Amino acid sequence: MEILLVGTIHLGETPDINSLSENDKKKYIDVHFEQLVADIAKFRADQVFVEYPFELQQQLDTIYSSAEVNEDFKENEVYQIGFRLAKMLGHDAIYAVDWHEEPNESINLGLVAEGKSKAEYEKIIDRIKIVMKKLTVIIQQGDIIELYKFINSPENILNDHKVYLDLMQLDDEVAFEWVSKYWYYRNLRIVRNIKQSITPETKRAVILYGSGHNYLLKQLLEEDESFKVIHYGDWSE
Numbered sequence: 001m002e003i004l005l006v007g008t009i010h011l012g013e014t015p016d017i018n019s020l021s022e023n024d025k026k027k028y029i030d031v032h033f034e035q036l037v038a039d040i041a042k043f044r045a046d047q048v049f050v051e052y053p054f055e056l057q058q059q060l061d062t063i064y065s066s067a068e069v070n071e072d073f074k075e076n077e078v079y080q081i082g083f084r085l086a087k088m089l090g091h092d093a094i095y096a097v098d099w100h101e102e103p104n105e106s107i108n109l110g111l112v113a114e115g116k117s118k119a120e121y122e123k124i125i126d127r128i129k130i131v132m133k134k135l136t137v138i139i140q141q142g143d144i145i146e147l148y149k150f151i152n153s154p155e156n157i158l159n160d161h162k163v164y165l166d167l168m169q170l171d172d173e174v175a176f177e178w179v180s181k182y183w184y185y186r187n188l189r190i191v192r193n194i195k196q197s198i199t200p201e202t203k204r205a206v207i208l209y210g211s212g213h214n215y216l217l218k219q220l221l222e223e224d225e226s227f228k229v230i231h232y233g234d235w236s237e
Contacts, residue, residue, distance in 0.1 A: 007211030012076030
């Protein structure tokens, strides 16, 4: 089975640092997302999986089939890219595969940000901000396909993953616990949810997810030899 993994920045309201500024978000309108989706649609996926709670599949089904969608929901990438793609491909459904429960207080990264590793933690976060500034430069050029090719480039995927590796190396047990017991665990649950949602007739699928998940999702999926995973940045028609 072939999977096209499309890492994305978060377009809606989110506390995630890996998201666009409000000004940058305004640079892209419907026509831009239609261009991006038309390109991804050339992969001819049989299913589209998105970052939406697995246990809320019925809720997502209702939104997907509704003629009226909440304006706040319309802002996020599930709607702007996922819904457009599934509808363009004529799919009856789009699939929620996320697991995202809040970690318990003892492994809250906020404790690291204020603890003995505060300075080192801030250096790691500053690297993310540098990448977001680079995205802003690309955004000014107005080519959304170029933007998503960069987001899904080997360079950016590795930089994203290195953030978690560096957090794990901090002299702080909380950071190690967060990466091992929350971040890796979450991605394992996502992969399990994907596998449970695959229909028998599916030969190709698109996974649309926050770009920070790119590295681990590919690694974990390809540990199953029945999957071939291609990053959008490496894919051409």
